[in-house]
Amino acid sequence: QSVLTQPPSVSGAPGQKVTISCTRSSSNLGSHYDVHWYQQLPGTAPKLLIYDNNNRPSGVPDRFSGSKSGTSASLAITGLQAEDEADYYCQSYDNSLSSLYVFGTGTTVTVL
Amino acid sequence: EVQLVESGGGLVQSGESLRLSCAASGFTFRIYWMSWVRQAPGKGLEWVANIKQDGSEKYYVDSVKGRFTISRDNAKNSLYLLMNSLRAEDTAVYYCAREYSSSWRYFDLWGRGTLVTVSS
Numbered sequence: 001q002s003v004l005t006q007p008p009s010v011s012g013a014p015g016q017k018v019t020i021s022c023t024r025s026s027s028n029l030g031s032h033y034d035v036h037w038y039q040q041l042p043g044t045a046p047k048l049l050i051y052d053n054n055n056r057p058s059g060v061p062d063r064f065s066g067s068k069s070g071t072s073a074s075l076a077i078t079g080l081q082a083e084d085e086a087d088y089y090c091q092s093y094d095n096s097l098s099s100l101y102v103f104g105t106g107t108t109v110t111v112l
Numbered sequence: 113e114v115q116l117v118e119s120g121g122g123l124v125q126s127g128e129s130l131r132l133s134c135a136a137s138g139f140t141f142r143i144y145w146m147s148w149v150r151q152a153p154g155k156g157l158e159w160v161a162n163i164k165q166d167g168s169e170k171y172y173v174d175s176v177k178g179r180f181t182i183s184r185d186n187a188k189n190s191l192y193l194l195m196n197s198l199r200a201e202d203t204a205v206y207y208c209a210r211e212y213s214s215s216w217r218y219f220d221l222w223g224r225g226t227l228v229t230v231s232s
Contacts, residue, residue: 001174036218038157045207045222046149046157052214089157093216098174101147101159101217 002094004104011110017078020107022090024071033093035073037066040087049088050075077109085111114138114221116208121226128198128230134191134208134223142166142186145211147219148193150204150228158204161193162211176202200232 003025012018022035037050048057050066053073063084065076073092077084090104120132132148147162161172161182170182181194191208206228210221 034214034216034218038219045224046219047222048218048220051212051218051220052216057220091157091218094159099159100162100171100173103149103157103159106156 001096001098002102004090004092004102006090006104006107009108009110011112012080013112014080014082016080017076018080018109020075020088022073022104031070035068036091037075038089038091040089046089080111082111084109116210116221116223118206118208118223118226121206121228123229123231124198126199126230126232129196130198130228132193132206132226136189141189145217146184146191147209147211148182149207149209152204198230200230202228203230204228
């Protein structure tokens with residue numbers, strides 16, 4: 001199964017910018033697969049945050065932005081707010097034979 | 113209101129079976145691929161299975177192949193997951209999720225989840 005590796009945690013003060021990376025470990029790259037991002041607030045279900053690398057669904061603040069280059073993707077949160085404290089997961093297609101989709105390992109964002 | 117509502121979770125013994133249900137409302141259920149995604153306590157998300165709009169294609173993660181069966185009833189706007197031979201490692205919150213198709217599909221609508229606890 002492919003693995004999407006994220007840092008376990010990132011933190012920042014209110015108003016600052018934080019960035020979360022998502023790197024595919026599979027040797028057969030999969031650089032053409034889109035990456036999507038989800039936000040999971042404590043005790044709630046995941047919510048779609050970014051789709052197709054850099055698109056925001058309606059209602060998602062423009063403080064959230066995504067980018068992708070090769071087999072790595074990033075989620076940036078600018079103007080960090082207290083309500084952004086959550087777990088964030090990237091997701092993509094799995095180019096192995098053991099699964100269809102793969103989620104990243106998850107990153108906890110803490111607002112200091 | 114557009115929503116997914118899961119039910120059927122509970123506490124079972126290792127080796128037993130459980131059937132989860134997901135009721136969809138507020139959208140045209142029959143035109144979407146649907147998935148089950150699970151999250152073990154304190155862990156990350158894991159995709160479990162999905163099913164095509166008409167039920168003709170089904171895919172599973174390796175760890176549940178041969179034990180879990182996904183199905184749907186478009187007339188009832190419902191998705192199901194039959195879980196047999198349950199193991200302790202299947203303990204998780206199970207989410208029903210709608211797949212949206214652009215170039216590569218993603219999950220644009222999630223239910224609140226239902227907790228499955230397998231006791232060994």
